[in-house]
Amino acid sequence: MLPAAQFAMAAADLHHRTPEFRALYQRVLGQLRTFVGTQNDVVLLTSSGTGAMEASVANLTSPGDRVLVLTAGKFGERWTALAKAFGCQPDVVSAPYGETFSMEAVRAALREDTRAVYMQATETSTGVRHDVRAVAELLRSTGSGAVLVVDAITGLGTTHLDMDAWGVDVLIGGSQKAVMIPPGLAYLAASERAWQRMETTKNPRYYFDLRKERKAASKGESAYTPGVALIAALGAALDYIAAQEGGDLARGRASLVENAETCAAMTRAAVPALGMRLFAPSAPAAAVTAVLPPQGVDSGVIVKELKSRFGAIVTNGQGEMKGQLFRIAHLGFFDPLDTLALLGAIEQVTADSLPASKFALGDALTAAQRVFAERSHAASSTARVEAAMAGR
């Protein structure tokens, strides 16, 4: 957790129906708009990210609605389960774990009566990046009436996203990823088209009623008791991100994205030198890199060893992928030097399980160092942030 956020959270001993809280809340909602990179209204929910995913189904659909889910992992499957829970008929375009879906398949599955398209910006369970821009363009070019809903819980702050220019209708973020505070808050930006859709949909919603939150937010309040301490932490985290770029939060976000891209590229270069393979080589996300351990090695052993010997946290595969892969996050201010340190730890842990002919200490670090140097020399820091802001 970001220390500035820790202190803000512990100090946030204020009642939510006070001018002090209203001032905080309005400030944070404004910051979120900048952080998401949109002119659309943003609402904040006291729940984890799945609550905002549910809100995007409950508010935008009616029972019986045809929706399209694009999925290639655990979080994509969550959209299907949510759509079914709310009585929708989901058409599903799926790709194997570790890959992304083809635009041809999306085009073929899109129907005239598709009311909404649900996808992830990055699939956290496999470390894959999906092409949000291409899906948005497809919807626009076909004149589809479907709203496009993007779970960017790990995507925001790790991936260039331009909600307004691309025409994304709903973009969802969480508190515990690139913004580096504990889980318990979700936020969501919605386009005018999405807000209008909510006027006619029939699915039940109460705690996650987005129109009610939007109305309350316009008065600087939340509809229900908000997660006050986490909201204070979120404000402090966004201040911190802005401060890294002279107080400019949009640049701060671009700088986070550029940082994640660098760490992810370093990690990808290091993986073969570890005698391991990338799980998602064709469409890797910068948010997280999924790694296949050497044949016959349980990924859980690597996760445990890193934890017990070095206090280093990587996560095991989810569900049936448990034991098959481990995942290295590149979120927030986990930077290139932290990446080197973690790769060093992985080298140490791996050394015991591979024959010397297949593995030499330092090779993974060397590969990562070269990528770091190349990216550093390729452009000045300023130019790199500008490039990240433009999505290059």
Next chain:
Amino acid sequence: MLPAAQFAMAAADLHHRTPEFRALYQRVLGQLRTFVGTQNDVVLLTSSGTGAMEASVANLTSPGDRVLVLTAGKFGERWTALAKAFGCQPDVVSAPYGETFSMEAVRAALREDTRAVYMQATETSTGVRHDVRAVAELLRSTGSGAVLVVDAITGLGTTHLDMDAWGVDVLIGGSQKAVMIPPGLAYLAASERAWQRMETTKNPRYYFDLRKERKAASKGESAYTPGVALIAALGAALDYIAAQEGGDLARGRASLVENAETCAAMTRAAVPALGMRLFAPSAPAAAVTAVLPPQGVDSGVIVKELKSRFGAIVTNGQGEMKGQLFRIAHLGFFDPLDTLALLGAIEQVTADSLPASKFALGDALTAAQRVFAERSHAASSTARVEAAMAGR
């Protein structure tokens, strides 16, 4: 906020899919069972209390179900709104604000096909205590098949409640009231009858799917990303409450209830001496006392003056009661001496608005002091805690 909880929250920098978090989570769920005072399974939700209220409707009803709502204020009305949002047909027994409903009216409104009864233990908007035990007895004695759901968000830790002995099916608590940590968590205990009901109900639920949470909890996990920092704070707060009674959390809860009863009785005795009136004299809750200011005085002015002159927080009326009354909370370790201090502040603020013939500085404090002394002498501290545990 409780300082022990502040520190625990700031220090809780742990990932939720780790043995450390599982140990914390299981420990807190066990503590909550004791704090609620039940053998039933308890689940924890990352949301504010309204999320648990929604869960109690979404999980226990099907569209078209007849339910009975007992209401006498803003939070009672929330049950009606929730029931309607989820397609139920609510029968409503209501009492005027400031009063509780009669058991005759409840008996008359209870139908053979009533599937659930929704009520508050204490109505925070008016400071009224409802008779949960009598409603539970009515349901039992009439052989009703309805499940009884009680919002005890401000009731827990301020009011004697015996879920299992009385036969309450669902009891709901929050994090920001008597347990003294910031909002953002809700918890809910459910009887076997309630768990069974959830197997057949048809309303949509996903984020608030209680069966999924129960199953995950049995493995020491939450179904979705949990509010880690707040959970650590909750554990520390419950530790603190237990520590006040030698590590016995059940006694700690009884001691909280006894403390709230004393503070509330002191406040009620003081109100006439302030030239003011109690809003709910017939069924006052110990959680909060609602006070009618002198004729012609806007309660908002009193709220503001207390804040600006003394940094003392009382809350205004909600909705149409704004300006009509103010509310003094008796939650957590806000104790008799704090109550004296607050009453002293109210005397100072009131002195300017009332003629000397109607008001004398010190009178309210004197009245409160007498109640405090009487209650202190009436029984030893130990005997009072025992009495509170037995609900006397």
